[in-house]
Amino acid sequence: MNGSPPSQPTSDAASQNTAETAETSPVAEQPKKHHWLRSWGVPVITLVVYSLAIVLIRAFNQDPFYGMAVVNLITFSLGGAMVITLIGWFAFASYFSRRTVMIALAILLAASVGWAGSVKMVRFDGDMVPTFTYRWEQPPELQEKAGELVGNRETFEIRPEDAPAFRGVNRDGIVQGPALKQDWQANPPQELWRTSVGEGYSSMAIVGNALITMEQRDENEAVTCYDINTGKLQWIHSYPGRFYEAMGGLGPRATPTIHDGFVYSMGANGDVCCLDFFTGEEIWQRNVLKDLGIPNLTWAMSSSPLIVGETVVVNPGAPNGNGLMALDRSTGETVWKSDGLADYKAAESPSNYAGYSSPVLMTIGDMEQLVIFDGDGLSGHNASTGELLWHFKHHHGAGVNVAQPILLENGHQILISASYGTGSALVEVTAPTDDSGWKAEKVWHEAGLLRSKFSNPIYHEGTVYGLDEGILMAINPETGKKLWKKGRFGHGQVLLVNGQLLIMAEDGDLVLGDISPDTFREVTRMTVLPDSRVWNPQTLVDGIVYVRDDKEMAAFDLKAD
Template sequence: MKTLVTTMLLGSAVCFQAADWPNWRGPDHNGISQETDWSEKWGSSGPKRLWNASVGTGVATVSVADGRVFTMGNKSNRDSVYALEEATGDILWRHSYSEALSPKQYDGGPSATPTADGEYVYTLSKTGKAFCLEASTGDEVWNRDLKQLYSLPTPTWGFASSALIHGDKVVYNVGSRGIALSKTNGSLKWKTASGTPGYATPVRYDHRGTEAFIMFGPSYAYGVNAATGKQLWSKSFKSSDINAADPVLYDGKIFLTSSSRDGELIELSGTSTSSKWKNRNMRIYLNAGVVIGDYLYGADGTTNRGNTVRCINMETGETEWTKNSIPCASITAADAKLIILSLTGDLYIAEASPSRFMQLAKAKVITGTCLTVPVLANRSLYVRNSRGTLYKLQMSEMVVEPQPLAVNFAGSYLEFSWPAKGNFILESADALGQAADWSEVGGRPPTTEDDRYVVRVRPSAGQQFFRLRSE
């Protein structure tokens, strides 16, 4: 006789839609996640560490897409692009090539973050080696040595632009005002002059109805036509060779900042620019801040100067509040909360409020030097130090009763488990009652982990019902 042990409804398209983070600054290219079902209420011991990985020296953050976590690092003067299993942290594949570590006032290693685009992943090394790899296998689709092919100078700290996908192009901040290749085969779409770039990633914006990019060089910011690479405007913004923080968009205007120059909001008018305001309290070093409503939240200072997080009114340029003692912070946000990782590995969660810094939680989550912005994806937070220690931290948990069947989030998967006793089958259907058409989930026996049977499932877009049936 077959006995139904547990039946449950497990959500809808909204509840279980994967919240991947496929590229630098996230799917909306603004550093803000759309996730709402995560929690900072982790208690005095801090968030639970789900897994750890060693990915080599570097400051690349992670991209998360289709159950894989992509990042880069350097070991023994060889760069590696890694694909890790999102649920376990196991290495699925790595693609390695010769590349000097090149430490220079920091630990060295790659600076750019892999960009996932469907079946492919795009990367850039510090010396200009561009790769397109198959996301599932790591097999090389094409590579181009941009420095050698186009006689391009390398900036002081190496190329740092992450790849930006735009239609059939992959775009890098390489050369004076960027370069665009075919994302399919790496052929040249357009290039600009052979000058030295800055360290920011291209930023898409709308130029009076024309798709365009902002390219940040060491002395100027430029607007370029996305289709042709033609210059649309330029704005002088000379710094001490560290224009690294991405330009930030606000209400049709552009915020520029550098660690050695006052933050400035500019407005475009045809081919000219005008300054709306400047604020010397927002000199961002590496990781651009986030704009929520009419306020910019960012970190003022560098690794050896300043230790403040600030809120700036984007309408007026006035400083709303200052929080001290958070050195060289990297900031992302989700659900009107700031997620802040300090240089020394302290994680802060705070309300994104212009009234004052309202801390909700704090924990020491990693040791070493942390110059890499944290990433929230699928209810987990990824933090990394410059020597290559990468942690996945749990930011929420759902367990569905009654037992013996338990359900947890495991990245973009649902993880079903039950005691490893008896003979049970996990089944699913998209309806209940007479319309139910129950079928076995996975089509293969479950794995055994810690005296429990485990099955991991990527949910479909519609509602699903699951049951555990004994034989």
């Protein structure tokens, strides 16, 4: 053969060249692999697991037995645990350099300390959701200039439409008044006035042109009187006193009582005052807790005074309940004390179970009695002497019985309602016979039924309507059966007017609704106290609703055209 085949590189030669290149070239650096603890997988998994747990807990606990407060506390705990886990990973297990970690943690610590230092006050709503007041927020400018009401004791009169005491004359929340507007969007109620007020959870007692409430003013408690037509301050009576507790807040809780030209009040620390209705001048004042040498409640004195004949009855409390006390209306001198107050002498670690409900007069077995739902349960007392006639135990550890008891139409059965796992019960009170004295026995008790935490139910035409851990519920009080449950209004307050419910929701909305044993229908609503936590019961007089929280007070004309 002539010529040579074309030259081609052999595989051996290629391999030799590759090997030589590998021997002469530096080894390529491989990316550094981090341990799984130091990777971003940990924070991602942490966020997913904790977030999923929070979502599931809240999704399957829309109406928990102990209320949304427990669910929210669990939520905050899980959120806090998630943050601590992420910070721990970042500080000790992440791949960030020590310098980066220290700088980031220092910034986080400085920001946290700065934020905490800027918080002036923390307060919680009824479901334990916190809100914060910051130091740069200006306190409201309170009215200081005051005059006095025009009138005198000889012309003093309380009309049937007036609200001279907590929840009205009978403390039942049932209001006499004109028809109300039914569409507040198409025909908005007129705002008559709005004014700043001091902290506190007192309601408003109204007689004639006077609105009387209680509020905190710096380091003083104050009983204040405003003109119902203008909202102008008429007089003020203040004295040294300040009560604050993070969950309960700042200021007095009870509502003044107006009677026979005088005003009677109970402060958060036990100061009982008798004042001139027209001028606010002090007639007498004494601190019953100090006089008796007994401790305050966890969330302060909250029972409103009750007039019984020539006495004013207050509820300073006792270690096992049964702590009522009657004072002479004219002088403030002690007329009688319940036997329970003597228990403090034998108590090693005394605590007060006064509860947060107010005494009320009821006629049971043809006898007018003082009835009190205190921290230990429901009791009936001789209205003249304070003698304990009967007692029904309805107790839980916190002693937070708040709702007013309801006497049914039959005149011998009383409904009581509480939260904190206690629920509602119907109590049968039997008059004495030749063989036995007064008796109080359970008809039924349902721990999960109508759990009134701060609010007071309404009794109307054989049905009880109230807020069950913030959700409106109707029950048959004779059988203890739930009729329906709908509408979330928080831990607000309800009044009955013309067969309708007027609901002051905890978030500041005012709601009007139709009720029946079959259902609830919301008719109309409007926001009256924006950005608020409303625990102060509203007052409705002559078709005008008076509302307040711990910052401001306002009046709206709800009368139909």
